Amino acid sequence: MRKIVLEKIDLLFEAISNTMSLYLPVDQNDGKAAYTKWEEGKKWSEALNTVKSPKDFFFPQTEDMMEFKVEGKNIEVIDTRKASEDFVVFGVRACDVKAFDILDKVFLVDPCDSYYATKREHGIIVAVACNKPSETCFCSAFGIDAADPKADVSAWKTENELYLQANTEKGEKLLKALENVTEEATEEKVTEQKEQIAKIMKKLPLADLDTSKFGGGKTDEFFNSPEWEELSESCLGCGTCTFVCPTCQCYDIKDFNTGNGVIRYRCWDSCMYSDFTRMAHGNNRNSQKERFRQRFMHKLVYYPENNEGIFGCVGCGRCVSRCPISMNIVKVMKNLGGKENE
């Protein structure tokens, strides 16, 4: 285990930046944090988490896939994939780290998504334990330990120091390269910190959120639940929940007319939108209730059904805090059968 005093944390950032790009949460002018490329003067945010999740690094909101140039009768197909270079995403929370696993199960299975895979190969994740979880956090409901985030490197922030522990080959390589700015450390402070966090986790308002009712094979039980009507009645269909969510993975592929050709790109889609999975015969989800139901059934039933029982939500709380009408997965879980366990 290595450590660095927080006062000198910029030395660490500088050392990483010397060899590759480093991204970390930085406060914006509205006081909210967003992943930003580090350069001198940028300060690591104190905020618990970013508004937008770090999934953008591997699955960007928009991404060019290929380009077609038309000249007379010839169409040239251009591969727009760039060779990716190594980069570091620093300060990722345990929930968001787990979200990468969920995305991996979608993008890295056969047929493997090469756009995603390349970035994933080159990305090095430094996760940081959460000292002050928010009232909207419920990662523990999904078995995630906010005190012990497992990424290439795990980190803990104590009062004056940052402790770093490598968990993978990539992580070891990174810490090795940082030996000049860090020093050898023992685990005591980290153990203390973990205990401290564990105590707080028990006090969170959503600490007892029950997931046992959900999982694969529950489609029949919940699909026609009468509660969907009320839960979705004021949903605006805006898709904020899907765009801030670290695990929402749906995308659309579109063509952009450049005048003498086409750029084919993909962009995030949202099951909350009226043209989501629209087909030649029309749409199979015509009401907002059906679209709303899709989002939550996907996270709580369909995804686990196809992925050994793993849920498609990591409890990051982003949809809880950002939905314009304050409707979210927690309210859905409590009302669709979690109620008696409150």
Place this chain on the structure above:
Amino acid sequence: MQKITKEMLIDKATELLNNGTVSLVLGWKKGEYDYDVTPGVFESVEELKKDFVFGDFSAANLSKYLVKKTEKLEGKILVFLKPCDTYSFNQLLTEHRFDREKVYAVGVQCDGMVDIEKVKKIAGDGILSVDCNGEDIVVKTLYNDDMTIAKADVLAERCANCKSKKHVAYDELLGESGEVIDSNRFDEVEKLEKMTADERFAFWQNELSKCIRCNACRDACPACTCEKCVFNNPNSGVENKSPANSFEEKLFHIIRAYHVAGRCTDCGECSRVCPQNIPLHLLNRKFIKDINEFYGEYQAGAEVGSRAPLVDYTLNDLEPGEVFDRGDENA
């Protein structure tokens, strides 16, 4: 001024349900915490008793829901409207978006809504409870001692710059209706006007580059009630879900601002719902300010049926050349 409590609203709704005036109630439902209130429909007194809330977090403007909720409605729906909401209500009526006969509107006195983000900035994260008692707000959190905050310090932007405490539409009032206020709502716009074109461009570039095109601003906006928005219509050629490039991203907001110009009542919903805290209200207020200066004071929704200056013609109207010259001055 008397304090309006949720019990008073529940009593009113109960009375109107029981005497058959209305069959449904459009109001606010309580959430997991004290601040995450959801708009919702109530069908019975039991439902009201269980979930109805009204307080400093009943920020959502309910008027737009009337479009959908009255579509197939037999009888009437009761809606509670804060003063700013009544302007949206009138504007929707001006645009024939719902049938006035199907609605029973109760105007509710408003002392301003609280912005939970501002509370968190002062009290910190990990909110356990927020107790609003008139002037003061007591906040309990996981990490700090209980804190008492002055409500004035955590008012939502639109409430700190409230343009009117007057209800411009209602069948009945709960509490008092106030006056149109000479607010400071154009101060920020003036600051932007004083910038050079480059500074202003940089300001908006920085703000709009945060946009994730979730469309919450449009979806919450009571002036955006097109059955199918051009940006959602795959056949329109401009449909898009994501900020594909920065050009598109900026155009979306400018097109939207133009589309609602003269119809935007400055209810503030767009800025309230934006997950990226983009000050969208400043775009709309710029239009409102210009309209006021060029065509005389005009407040969308102040009365039903008024013609907005941009869709009206009078002999005194500004010549296009004057607008052109002004563009030059600001370049």
